[in-house]
Amino acid sequence: MLKKEIVRLLTGFRQFKEKFYAGDDSVYSKLQNGVQAPKTLIIGCSDSRVDPAILSSSGPGELFVVRNVANLVPPFDPDGGRHGVSAAIEFAVVNLKVENVIVLGHSQCGGIRALLNPENTMAGGFLQQWVKIAEPAKTRAIALASSDDSVPLWRLCEHESIRTSLENLRSFPFVAEAIETRGLTLLGIYFDIEKGELLEFNDKTESFTPISL
Ligand SMILES: [Zn+2]
Known part of the structure; x- marks a missing residue:
């Protein structure tokens, strides 16, 4: 049964x-x-509360989605390894020619907690190794937290990890070329689970601001 x-x-x-x-x-x-002709690639977290299709009320065929722990994009690394996230990005950008790529982060992210507190994860496991992609985000978040304690470290790190993923996205030659030649848009968005609110990363102010709907 x-x-x-x-x-x-x-x-x-x-x-x-x-x-x-x-x-x-x-x-x-x-x-x-x-x-299939989705216009948008979303790189989101595996967290059960942040399904991009549910959050955006999208139907079948509308989104091309990659989900992993902490919505991370590794840097471009053509070393012949099995890069699942990079393969999905290539397929979306080169083959499907999506118009937008969104990195969708969120609050209460277990992956970011794992990055900040590796002692709570399995020693030498896949999780510890994976979240190291966001090590530059952790370094920046700790520096920010030392000068302003009004925002919790985990939240700063969740924000910074979105920025790291956006930076890594730009390191892929075919992403950079698509931005240049056909106006591919990259967006960093943060879902605040507690408030039920979306924030967008602003390149100019280098900060996250609420999106008014
Ligand atoms: Zn998460």
Whole structure:
């Protein structure tokens, strides 16, 4: 017998099918034949509370999404390794030619906590190694926190890690070229879970400001 939680998921799939497969003019009738043309790539966190499609009320085919611990983008590193995040970015930018790339961070991020408190994670594990990508963000956040204690260190680090991911995105030659030649837009957005609010990173002021909707 299936576990209760699995039954819930399958019931959810039935509802999904009723919504998106119903009739000759259904959403999926237009998304078949290998066609997808999302305009936006979102790099978000694996956290269960921050699903980009749910947060943006997007439907099938609208977003190309990469999710990982702490919404990190590694630097461009053509070393022949198995770079899953970099492969997804390449596919979205080079093949799908998305118009926007959004790095979506959030408050209460477990990945950022792991970066700040590695002693709470498995020694020598994948998590410790992965979040080191945001080491420059940690360094900047600690410096900021030492001069202004009005914002908690974890929040500063969550903000700075979005900036690190944006900087790393620009290190990919095909991203830089798409920005230059066809106006690819890069955006850093932070979801404040407590307030239910979105903040946007402003390049000029180098700060995050609430987005008014
Ligand atoms: Zn997170």
